[in-house]
Amino acid sequence: MTDNVNIIKLTAAETAEKIASGELTAVQVTEAHLARIEAVDEKVHAFLHVDREGALAQARAVDEKRAKGEKLGPLAGVPLALKDIFTTEGVPTTVGSKILEGWIPPYDATLTKRLKAADVVILGKTNMDEFAMGSSTENSAFGPTGNPWDLTKIPGGSGGGSSAALASFQAPLAIGTDTGGSIRQPASVTGTVGVKPTYGAVSRFGMVAFSSSLDQGGPCARTVLDAALLHEVIAGHDPLDSTSIDAPVPPVVEAARNGSVQGMRVGVVKQFRGEGYQAGVIQRFDESVELLKELGAEIVELDCPSFDLALSAYYLIAPSECSSNLARFDGLRYGLRTGDDGSHSAEEVTSLTREAGFGPEVKRRIMLGTYALSSGYYDAYYGSAQKVRTLITRDFEKAFEQVDVIVSPTTPTTAFAIGERADDPMAMYLADLCTIPTNLAGNAAMSLPCGLAPEDNLPVGLQIIAPALKDDRLYKVGAAVEAAFVEKWGHPLLEEAPSL
Amino acid sequence: MPGITREEVAHLARLARLELKPEELDHFAGQLDDIIGAVARVSEVADQDVPPTSHPLPLTNVMRPDEVRPSLTPEQALSGAPAQEQQRFKVPQILGED
Amino acid sequence: MTTTTDLVSYEDALASYDPVMGLEVHVELGTKTKMFCGCSTELGAEPNSQTCPTCLGLPGALPVVNATGVESAIKIGLALHCEIAEWCRFARKNYFYPDMPKNFQTSQYDEPIAFNGYLDVQLEDGETFRVEIERAHMEEDTGKSTHIGGATGRIHGAQHSLLDYNRAGIPLIEIVTKPIVGAGDRAPEVAKAYVRELRELIRALGVSEARMEMGQMRCDVNLSLMRKDADKFGTRSETKNVNSLRSVERAARFEIMRHAAVLSSGGTIIQETRHFHEDTGSTTSGRVKEEAEDYRYFPEPDLVPVAPSREWVEEIRAALPEMPLARRTRLLAEWGISATDMQAILNAGALDPIVATIDAGADAASARKWWMGELARSANESGKALDELAITPEQVARVTELVNSGDLNDKLARQVIEGVLAGEGTPDEVVDKRGLKVVSDDSALGTAVDEAIAGNPGIADKIRGGKVAAAGALVGAVMKATRGQADAARVKELILERLGVGEG
């Protein structure tokens, strides 16, 4: 049981158990994953930075702790791939951007601290769309990541590095951030599990901001239970984040261990289908709804008319906030500086640095946000977008009076080819059609695999949406659906992925 | 409403401190126009009597006590500085008001 | 930048135009920590030693509001008779500047914490003028830049600049008046009196020391002229960061004359920022911006709204100290002094020391006398403020106590004060060390009296003959012999007794 192939196929829960019981050491587990990264990441490109020494040091510390009989956390010694958007003291943090290339933060994000405190082993930092802007990870300044199911396809984005690391068994756990779907959409297209917790559940302190009122960190894993275990480690109140929820974390692990939809009311929103949805996606989604019925759920049809405006509102709010959040990257205090040859003023150096340091999508969104906030346009664009936000929240509230959770496809299509939508921003934005309403309203959602689309044999994701603060419902439903599918397929979906 | 000109793009770029290249000005003018055209739908609700939501959390009054916490050391603070002098961040000349 | 500016005389300007002013005052709060992070605000620290990810604007860092900063803002708002918002937010003011780490200032925009108030200010002659307050809002200060390579250390001609962010994020309250109209030729005086009154109020509230010379309080003077027959305000100029009371007055006065010159020669005033120069008393135009500023304000998404409960607001209101003007009015009546006397006390910065001396047991007249006399003189000579002198109000009170009990006379008391100021100890220690007690003990005085009588037989005879007034000369002799330490009244009694004369 100690050969590397078996170790990397274990779930996080199994790995933690084996380390706790002494069947495996944390160092063995870490080395197995480092070896896997060595073997496949040249092809996948999930990692921007592998912290070999740091990871092994953490692993050794776990083994020493265990040897001394000290109490270990529930995920002690389990390796994790951290999205390169969280600051890590002494370890490079780039946010997928040239503008931060080589920056070594002098502080840890709260999430980083929590992972370390829980004895989770951080393997390294994963690739992402620059500043989390994108749905394909093609916008990374450091090159795209391949989808382990088909390396010519995108792994989703912005957290494509994290999802690809999971799907290629380079790590059993990963962290993502979800502003418009950047945890769920990558999970969907790679056949993994991703959760966007309720806004405010996971501290944003040390998570490089894209759109402050939408960004939310969350767990990524290969199973619902693993996601729940990680959720419990990273969630909870943080006095350093004013928008952090000061309430107990919902019982997500308990819910994941007791999956059931018996007697639950499950909503299906009519706005989440139609034009632009791939046939195979709709097919797998409809089968999932049938499965839910078989498992004892009652299906309720819902009408959420304002969801049709969600994408538009999102593409005003997120760029507006980002245009302000990214102003600090000016080449004066950290990161890239361009044009400082004695002939340029500070302003010129800032403009040259930002021109050289930001990629096209980031510039596009900064320009869009600058436009939407400028005087004369504010009310029509930003102001209206905020009204849409209210309407979407009301649609959710009304819906959750009738149902316990809502389900939908996570994304309208399976993974598309790298390069296919690269120069068509509007086509790219459609990937987040089903995920965005949740970010705008702040409630919780999960994506988990519900099969392969018959036409391309690529994973399809089922999205489960719960009211704010009811994150446990995601796990209760998710665990039931996952168990039913695994039973139906005879194995987890990822078993069907190529071995690389 | 849309119809973003090259000049408007140049103005936005100055506000955003982006030294865009001439070809970028044209490229963005077209793309921003498309995107704004598509998202302008939100103004359908402009005259509706709906309060705006700027934030998904209904929290208020999150404050901290006025107690000193440790700062970074000057060395840490300056660790990422592209240039420094006299324990300060060194920046090119500022065209300011004087 | 122009170096000479045409002006019309102040009187001519006022004959044709009414000045309209708007004053924006920034006050740095004296909280222990910054507005949005726990970094210390202590002055004098080495560069960049009081910074953290938040106030350096490092990627990922987030702000959390300082509760004492909010409380101070509410105190100021209440003291200015403002309404306190039931719910308000911070906003981001977006513009790039190297001294501002995030390239936006966290401020308040259309939802200030305090609004619609007023402050009554007192002019030199005791007349009061009501200045209406538009708003008071919370924001944060910027870092400090040092310009290297320019001839004068100024920004122009500098090769590069050095930035210290210790001050970045220090809480500021910005207090904005409504347009001040109707002050006429007293507008500059009103501006000065307003800033002075505001400074006193801020100090009385204990929220800041408001030392203008240290930049803890700075004033922007917006000024426009309105033709006497017009019904619309003219275009205004904004004179930035005026740093003393005197400069506030001079800047307003200069701008009145400059505006009048431009307008009466048929020109138009351009809306611009201007800089005041202490040395010349004039203002010059700031950098002309190619494009209008567009701050793209929007609600700060990293902070949640501030909604001060009415209970909290009332608690703060109940604990407010007496406001400076009310206090001055009360003291003026209690002490029975004139407005001019009070003004002199204020100008000398003697009000607080006098009140503290009275609180320590002195009578009001004595407390005033010492602080406005001996101590003011001493402060003047040493170039110090009264509250910087090496004597406490309690010590001054002890001196007055010794005078009232007859242990010291005024002359000795002055020597005691001199000793205390020179660091010789407490008043009692100085009395002991210098042997300054008034001598009223008969046996000690008897010899000196006898010697005086013996040494001045002619005068003694006159007294014996009924010229009691001549006793003064003998008293003088005794005082001289005892180096002023004798109790003069007792000496006179003893002389008359010795010479067998009753004092009618």
Ligand SMILES: [Mg+2]
């Ligand atoms: Mg201000």
Ligand SMILES: [Zn+2]
């Ligand atoms: Zn700080």
